[in-house]
Amino acid sequence: MPEYNAPLRDLRFVLHEVFDAPGLWARLPALAETVDAATADAILEEAAKVTGGLIAPLNRSGDEEGAQWANGAVSTPRGFRQAYATYIEGGWVGLSGNPQYGGMGMPKMLAVQFEEMLYAAGSSFALYSALSSGACLAIDAHASETLKRTYLPPMYEGRWAGSMCLTEAHAGTDLGIIRTRAEPRADGSYAISGSKIFITGGEQDLTENIIHLVLAKLPDAPAGPKGISLFLVPKIKVGADGSLGERNAVSCGSIEHKMGIKASATCVMNFDGAEGYLIGEENKGLAAMFTMMNYERLSIGIQGIGCAEASYQNAVAYARERIQSRAPGGPQARDKAADPIIVHPDVRRMLLTMKAMTEGGRAFASYVGQQLDLSKFSEDPAEKQAAENLVALLTPIAKAFFTDTGLESTVHGQQVFGGHGYIREWGQEQLVRDVRIAQIYEGTNGIQALDLLGRKVVANGGAALRQFTGEIRAFAAADVPHREALLDAVQRLESTTDWLLQRASENPNEVGAASVEFLHLFGYVAYAWLWSRMARVAASKRAEDEAFYDAKQATADFYFRRLLPRILGLEASIRAGSDPLFGLAAEQF
Known part of the structure; x- marks a missing residue:
C-alpha cells in the first residue's frame, strides 16, 4: 500500500534557505505581523499530518469507488465527507484568503508548498478545495462589497464551495462563442440560462452550498470575448443575512466517466433561469475570470509536482527493497540472491530524473509564489510592476512544464516497478492516470505555450523574458556552481528568442510551430538557474548536514550534465521552422 510523507526538509530548504522567505515577509508590512519562520514551519508540520494521515489513505479507495451520480445528486467516495469536515476545521481553504473576510492571509510562497x-496525497480530494480557493480569489478581486461580505466568509470556512463554469460543449478554448445567456431582472439580479460541461466540483455532498462562477452573455453584448460577463450563481439561494433559502434553478445533468481523478466529480451543469449576480463590469467577465484561472493554472501545475513527488517516494522505496540481478560491477548485497535494483544504472537514471525535475519544480513554484506575494503586497511600485510582469510570463510555464515533466516522472516511477507498476494496488498507475488531466484542463499545455510565446514574449518584443534572464545573469556574475553551463543555456534561450521574433514578423505560423519546444527550452533554463542557486546554498552549508547537502549538489550535477542538454535538441527543432509542419496537405494525413 503506497504511503505519502511530505518532504518537509526539502520544503523548508527551498522556503528558508534558497529564497529566505521570512526575510521577504519581514519587509512587507502586510505580512510582517502575520507570518514568520516559526509560523510557516508550524503550518507545514500540520499540513504534513493532514495530507499524509487524513487524505492520502483515501486516495486509492476514492479512485476505485469514484464519484457517483444519481437523480441529479453526486456522492463522493466513502470517507471523503468525514475527511473534508476535519480538513476544513483547520481553515485550509482560506489559507491565503483575505483576513478581512475570514481568510488566514498567509503568503503564496507558503500556500504553494501546502498545495503540493x-x-x-490525493488529486481528486485536492480539487474540491482548489476550486473554492480560486473562486474566492476572483470574488475578492472583482465582486461588490456586498457579495464579498455575504459569500467569502463561509467559502473560506469551507462550509460553501466554489466552481468555475466556463466550458460549453461547442466552446472550449474559444470562449467568445459561448451561448449561456444572462437576462437582467428588475431587482438587479440576472436570470442565467445555459449548459456548462467539465465543471469540477459542480455538484458534491461535501458542503452545504456551492457558489458557481459562470461566464455568460448579456442580450446586447458585443460578439466574441469582449461580450462575456461573469456571474455568481449559488446552488442554494442566500438571504441578505447570509441564511440559506430555496434551491436555485441549477442542476447537475450528469458526471463524466474519466481516465483519472475519478473521485473528483466532473459535471454537466444546467442553468435554467437561475438567479445570479454580476461580478465586476458588464462585458469584462473574461478578465475577471482570468484572476481565478491564473490561480488555477499555477495550482494545476503544482498537481504535476505533487504527483511526481508521490511517485518518486514510492519508486525509491521499491528500488531499495526489490532484488533483481547483480550490479554491473559485481555483487553489492552478498547476503542476498540478487542486488536491490537501485544499483542498476538505468534505475538510477529514472530516479534521478524524477528527483531533479521534482525538486527543480518545487523551487520554481516557490519563485512564482514569491513574485505573486511581491505583486500583491509590495509597497514599491517598481518592484510591484516587475513582479507582475514575471507572474504573467511564468504562469504558463509553471502550468505546462510542471505537468509535462510531472507525467514523465510518474511514468518513470511506474517503470521502476516493472510489471507491478501496472498493477492497481501499488498506486503507481493511478498517479499516471491522475496527473494526465493536468496537461489538459485549465487551458491545454499547447495553449499555454501559445500564450507564453505569442502574448508574453513576441507581443512585447521579448522585454519580459529579458527581465527574467537579466536576473539570472546578475546571479551568474559571481562564481556560482555550473556557471558556464548556465550562461550558455541563457544565451541559447535569448538567441532563440531573437530568432523567433524575427521569423514571427515574417511568417504567422512560426509562433505556433515553435511554442511547445520554446516553453520547454525556457523551463529547462529556469530550472538550471534554480539548481545553481540550490547548489550554491548546499555548498555553503555542507558542514551542517553533509548527507542532505551532498545529495543536493549531486542532483544539481546530474541536472546540468544529463538533463539540461535536452535544450540542444529543442533549439534545433525550433530553428527548423514551421515549413516541415506544412509539407502535407490536409487530405494527406
Missing part, C-alpha cells in the same frame, strides 16, 4: 502536499 495536497495534490501528492
